[in-house]
Structures are given as structure tokens and as C-alpha cells.
Amino acid sequence: MSESRKPAKPTIQLENDRVIVTEWRFAPGAETTWHQHDYDYVDVPQTTGKLHIQTETEKFDAELVSGVSYARTKGVKHNVVNQNDHEFVFVEIELKLISNKHFTQGRWTQLSIKVRFLTKLIKYLVKKLH
Numbered sequence: 001m002s003e004s005r006k007p008a009k010p011t012i013q014l015e016n017d018r019v020i021v022t023e024w025r026f027a028p029g030a031e032t033t034w035h036q037h038d039y040d041y042v043d044v045p046q047t048t049g050k051l052h053i054q055t056e057t058e059k060f061d062a063e064l065v066s067g068v069s070y071a072r073t074k075g076v077k078h079n080v081v082n083q084n085d086h087e088f089v090f091v092e093i094e095l096k097l098i099s100n101k102h103f104t105q106g107r108w109t110q111l112s113i114k115v116r117f118l119t120k121l122i123k124y125l126v127k128k129l130h
């Protein structure tokens with residue numbers, strides 16, 4: 001059980017239209033608590049050591065090396081626990097935009113794509129419900 005663990009400390013370093021960059025600082029024994037990501041993301045460990053990862057289907061230790069990044073996809077519920085006897089830090093970069101195409105488009109184009117998508121989705125759902 002996780003009731004007695006301290007929470008890891010997130011500090012948002014940067015947020016813009018494209019990314020959210022968060023520093024996660026874990027005291028020994030601290031955990032992120034259970035969460036899931038709305039965006040795909042890349043973690044850049046700032047410490048070498050072991051983190052214990054829990055998902056709804058598995059538990060395992062990840063051996064992480066300072067400066068060696070890894071990528072994960074959104075939507076998997078998980079908890080991360082620092083089982084080292086020292087502080088553990090990583091920087092997390094969440095990627096807000098979906099495809100390269102969107103990087104070259106302006107705000108209004110992006111917005112009109114979203115509106116078109118939502119309109120289609122609503123029409124589809126209304127049809128399905130009738």
C-alpha cells in the first residue's frame with residue numbers, strides 16, 4: 001500500500017502550445033501517486049538508479065541512467081516510486097501536438113481542424129444515439 005509514501009515534487013519549468021516540461025524530484029521512498037498522461041512524453045533522468053513502476057497490469061523496477069532518455073505513450077495509468085536511498089530527479093517533456101503537420105500550421109488552422117473534427121464526432125454520436 002502507498003498511504004505512507006511522500007509525494008514526489010513536480011515543478012513545471014515550461015509550458016507552451018507544444019510542450020509541458022516538468023521536473024520531478026523524489027525524496028527516498030517518494031512516489032508520483034497514481035496518474036495517467038494526456039499526452040505522449042519523454043523522460044530525461046537526471047540521476048542514475050532504480051525506480052519502481054506500477055501499472056494496473058504489472059510491477060517492475062526500471063534501471064535508469066542519468067541523461068539517458070526514454071519515451072512513453074499517453075493513457076497508461078501508473079505510479080512511480082523511488083526505492084533508492086538517495087534523491088531521484090527526472091525531467092519530463094509532454095508533447096501536446098499530435099503530428100508534425102500541426103507544427104507548421106498556424107493557430108487558426110489548428111483550431112478549424114479541431115472544430116471540424118468535433119463537428120464530425122458530434123454528428124456521428126447523434127446519429128448513433130437515434
Ligand code: NI
Binds near residue numbers: 032037078
Ligand atoms: Ni507518469
